[in-house]
Amino acid sequence: MSGTSFDIAVIGGGIAGLTAAHHAALAGVSVAHFVEDGLPGGLVMNVGALDGWPAAGPVGGAELAAGLLAQNEELGVTLVPSRIDTVAGGALKTLSGPDGAWRARQVIVATGAALGTLDVPGAARLAGRGVSHCAWCDGGLYRDAEVVVAGGGDAALSEAIHLGQFARAVTIVTRGETFRARRRYVSQVAGDERFRLRWASEIVEVLGGDGVEGVRVRDREAGSEEVVACRGLFVFVGLVPNAGLLGPEVARDASGFVVTDAAFETALPGVFAVGAMRAGYGGRLTQGVAEATSAAERAAARCDD
Ligand SMILES: Cc1cc2nc3c(=O)[nH]c(=O)nc-3n(C[C@H](O)[C@H](O)[C@H](O)COP(=O)(O)OP(=O)(O)OC[C@H]3O[C@@H](n4cnc5c(N)ncnc54)[C@H](O)[C@@H]3O)c2cc1C
Known part of the structure; x- marks a missing residue:
């Protein structure tokens, strides 16, 4: 042809x-x-x-x-x-x-x-072994587990809400001080204790051996770092x-x-x-x-x- x-x-x-x-x-x-x-x-x-x-x-x-x-x-x-x-x-x-x-x-x-990727240590190595771009594909693997979502737009929040059906806790890490998403998504995650919101923060490392075990999160204002334990990391950063x-x-x-x-x-x-x-x-x-x-x-x- x-x-x-x-x-x-x-x-x-x-x-x-x-x-x-x-x-x-x-x-x-x-x-x-x-x-x-x-x-x-x-x-x-x-x-x-x-x-x-x-x-x-x-x-x-x-x-x-x-x-x-x-x-x-x-x-x-x-x-x-x-x-x-x-x-x-x-x-x-x-x-x-x-x-x-x-x-x-x-x-x-x-x-x-x-979909943009995270350019931090561990992210590429653990892609497909806990680092994902698709809550609809992989969400069911995280029943009763803790997961992290990176991002603050519509895709991040809608996928976080989907993950909330399976996961025990969903931590949303966003660089901004507010979300850039539909108000309906924002009120859904703000009013539900399964969602933990990390404002003005960024993931600086993905931790784990054969699979994701946690992420290191830096507070962009204070400069302090903390490890958030999780089995899955879902990335929607633009x-x-x-x-x-x-x-x-x-x-x-x-x-x-x-x-x-x-x-x-x-x-x-x-x-x-x-x-x-x-x-x-x-x-x-x-x-x-x-x-x-x-x-x-x-x-x-x-x-x-
Ligand atoms: C997780 C997620 C959930 C979303 N949910 C919604 C929703 O519920 N409602 C809503 O309104 N919007 C939603 N969106 C936004 C929506 O997905 C996009 O606005 C829309 O899909 C964009 O469509 P597109 O055809 O422009 O691009 P794409 O969907 O990116 O399609 C482009 C296609 O072109 C192909 N391609 C790339 N390069 C080449 C090439 N060189 N030659 C040939 N083919 C090529 C790609 O493989 C791809 O198949 C969501 C987005 C994400 C990330």
Whole structure:
């Protein structure tokens, strides 16, 4: 299939990419959707019940992604189970990856972001042996145990609340003096003694032999350190954009997120960026879906020119 040309290429199999491919196909143009390893879902793949998703009842991330993928197939979207490493501009853009090269008139990049890691001693060594990024996957392993969550945003608090169903105690360590999360999450953890809150603090070491046994926490104001015993550490300390496929001509903000205009077009004409990789993204699935819809319709309209 390498070498084929399409009207629109969508890169990234998260909810923003699935939505962009969907709306481009609804507009009646030919669409290729590049989904790394053929596995859709992205950051919400393992979230068992999505918050704020407009549906008749609870929907999981994997279920939502699988449903969109199936609908896209029916609409005639060509699924390409490949990563894309570079996007070169021009009237016809060239997308290249380990499995070949493709051409497209318009490109929508929705490659999202990766969860940030803790750059402290012990964190990498104990990854997968108590250090986790997924409460929905690993929470059940910590029934009646003590766990620590690093972070203070929506993802940290929603995952901490999920862990609260299993763990005896959940200590939340946040660098800030307040949380940057939905008020509903904040009041849930503030009013429940299972949650222990460590404000203005940071984890400086993850301790343990074959598995996590504790974390060393530093109070950022006092400078004092204390060991908090735990069997699991769940890390939600921000996002790192997956933007390496775009060249230096595409502007980034100071944290590496891709800058676009109000219509989600990057500095490379005909190349759009939507969702979690974009500077100014609101962080909610519904916002990613809105961006993807808008970019897909604009890109499809260009194909009529
Ligand atoms: C733990 C957690 C829970 C959350 N829960 C909710 C919630 O309940 N409700 C809500 O509204 N929001 C929630 N969010 C936020 C939500 O996950 C994001 O806003 C949304 O998933 C972003 O979607 P995206 O498609 O832009 O990016 P992503 O989900 O990151 O998807 C990007 C995809 O692109 C792929 N990719 C990356 N690079 C390449 C490449 N070079 N070539 C091809 N493919 C590539 C990635 O593998 C990935 O599959 C949560 C976030 C986290 C971390």
